[in-house]
Amino acid sequence: MRLPVKIAIGCAIGACVIVIFGFIAFPKMIKGKVKKMVNLDKDSEIRKMFVKVPFALDFKVYLFNVTNPMDIQNGALPVVQEVGPFCFEEWKEKIDLADGDEEDVMFYNPKDTFYKANWPGCLDGSQMLTIPHPLILGMVNTVARTKPGMLTLVSKAINSIYKTPDSIFVTAKAMDILFDGVVINCGVKDFAGKAVCTQLKESPDLRHVTDDDLAFSFMAPKNGTAGKRFKVLRGVKTSHDVGRILEYDEKKEMEVWPTKECNQYKGTDGTVFASFLAKEEGLASFAPDLCRSLVAVYSGDTKYDGIPVRIYTATLGDMSKNADEKCYCPTPETCLKKGLMDLFKCAGVPIYVSLPHFYESDESYVHGVKGLNPNKKDHGIQILFESITGGPVAAAKRLQFSMPLEPNEKVPLFNKLPSTVLPLFWVEEGVALNNTFTGPIKDLFKIKKIVKITTWVVLVGCLGGLGAAAYLFFAKKGEANITPVHKVKPANETNGISTVGTDGFGGQVNHAMSDNEIEKY
Template identity: 40%
Template sequence: MFKKILIGSAIALAFGIFVGFIGFPKLLRKMIKSQLNLKPGSEPREMWEQFPFPLNFSVYVFNLTNADEVQNGGKPRLQEVGPFIFDEWKDKYDLEDFEDEDAVAFNMRNTFIHRPDRGLSGEEFIVMPHPLIQIMAIAVKRDKEVMINLISEGIDVLFKPTTPFVRATFLDIFFRGIDVDCSGDHFAAKAICLNFHTGAVKGAVKVNETHFKFSLLGGSNHTDAGRFKVARGVKVSRDVGRVLEFDDEEKLSVWDGDSCNQFRGTDTTIFPPLLKPKEQIWSFAADICRSLGAEYEKKTSYADIPASLYTVDLGDPKNEPENQCFCRDYPDDCPARGTMDLTPCTEAPLIASLPHFFKADPQLIADVDGLSPEEEKHGIFIIFERISGTPLSAAKRLQFSLSVMPVPEVEVMKNLRPLIMPLFWVEEAASLDKSWTDMLKKKVFLIIKLNNALRWISSIFGTCGLLVSLYMLYGKSQIGTTNVVRISEVQNVDKF
């Protein structure tokens, strides 16, 4: 009887250890690797090609409340206006698979649909640096100064400015567009308008042969955001979504250094499964021409799912060797801590940072009034489930500022104070709702929980049964030995 219990307990213990602790994890990893890839026809591929739900895209604008003072050299006083909320739909088109490379190429497209029912109407008036006058004049003054007199004359003819600022509705500045009349024959104005006709001005949309509309975001709405080639992850699961090429190039040619020009991580729409604990998460952000790494912060949970919290910091180009190639001229011309100079990327004197200069040089906050950085509102974060590679909740937040400098050749800009002037910031966010988290629990965590229960029950009961059986068998043998000894003693007594 006890021998049968002993054998059964040993089998249960072996099952708990070798199947529950060793076999099942290997089987689960194999199952995840075989399913979470971009093989044509697979469920992950269909979701990756077109997101089944929109991201929340919010815009917050810094309204300038003392424009006259700033034009005469005063300190800017800012008032945040927002959010202006949009549904952002991401889809991919013109897909082409490369079987030998285990890769797929596609064009990315982002479509923004305004949701005034969830935020501001968009008809609110905003005062901010004129996105054509100031950006054009500063860019030419900084990098093509020999042309500044020509550009100054062209600005006077085209815009007839009395101020370097624009006052218009949010939708006009960011989506509908500001009118640019190129019907005149003035040589300097035609020199500027030539850039509109050739498509060199990003954000400009042609209305007719002589008129254009310029907006900050409208030109990128439902338009091609670049061609990617990424790994499908069929052969190597950890490579799924990894960017191999962008616009037919294997690396960027924007920055002065290979490390800054390399593609690291995915296209932000998929992440590899089975990441190691505390492993860094990378993704390539084409809009700012660089890869961003999210650092592990701590363990957390989301909808009762074990997860990890990651955050992003833009770093310190001057004092961090891996970021020094983001300097225009190291070490003399490096962006401040927590910022990056987008001029090489956008050909405009724009500075990227976290909103309200969160995690940036405190002097940037002191140069203007109205900023109040807070981690909860202004930090970038990802709550990540590392087994399936699923972002459960995430918010990418970036602020865009103008690197302001006085331009004596442009009358309305000659007294401007040199500083980094916040323009607006955007938030791209998504959180899985109950239907998605329940599905994740059923597909991954229910199996894990069942296995955990089974392996511990098998191990505990097997160990207990083994110990009891051994004890009882040992005890029985001891009783048998004692009886033999006693019988032997009785026989020896009888001999006397």
């Protein structure tokens, strides 16, 4: 077999092997290995992290201090000053675990626990702040929507419980507002006050300080308290379903919104996602506090600690224009504008949720309060997502909670209030994985990079070898093989070497015969 043919066969075999391994077998091997790892089976490493996150999330709270409370009582627009951050470590875990092997499901109750953190730049919580009193404002707004005929009774109860206040605002320490509690004196004896206090004492969100005194705070009711029960798929049988919610609070769908579509649970609880998600699928997660699922959409690519990741962002949409979000309107005829959602049907209190500073919301909300400065960097929701392992490597989830201000003639304290939405506080739940957790992902990408480079180098080498073999083959084909011819010298010609004893052709000469005798023959 000629050399060019041997080279061509060797390079062709090498190219086929490297293509099969580098471009087909190796990626499939990685994909299969990851899918076997990313599930919530009883002995999987991912389940251990899912059940108890091995690190604390950064939880920051920013409160809005109202600087002109008495002007607002007379109809002026609110002027607010953002104060914060107040920082906490948030530890997430799942308790009361149970499995259903046949259905490939698991059950759990989530529990979040907060601990005060003193990171650089964080405030200690001793700051005195003025905010609208959530119970006064919330109670009047709720009764105005549900039982407006009882507003006169509520007005009397406010005067009794809060000692005839001159405004709807309260001033207290930041930590009292957030966790420790602002005291409400419910030791009143009048009919209206006792009627309202009886209802307040039954609320699970208020702490009982004494038999007569209650305390409210924004964050304490959720601190270390088990949430309602989840039923999710483990993803052992179908990896793409890992963490997908089947039931919440023992219900297959919510009973909050007017349409089946909006009552469905979409996605996971936000702590686990399937690997190898397509970009267009987005990251869907259910938020119990909002009674809805949010879908973060793909918006670009970047790198985190050297790892290629996708950027996902999320908003609250626009129920006033998007047909799919009309179900979140307070009534079929009245919808909030872009960026806001009313949680009354979910929480039972008229609380509005949005992005901080009304970022990505209708401009009228921003202009309804002085002192806001919405911007993408500080107030947007962003998730950096590594799609192979299905894990967020960094995230900043931010939400703002506000209450509507509305004048009400039946409650003297509300007579002159302006019509606007007043922000109370906003929170940021953040995570940024360090090298302990990104290291294994980086190692995976290093292996992939080495295999990729090796594959291309060998493939290019094989293709080059095929080209060289073709050149040699066709170059040889155009050549002619010529057999060399030896020149015969005359007998009488010498070449400087004695011919004595030879005939000039290398034969022996018979000296017994003369030249004449030779001629005879």
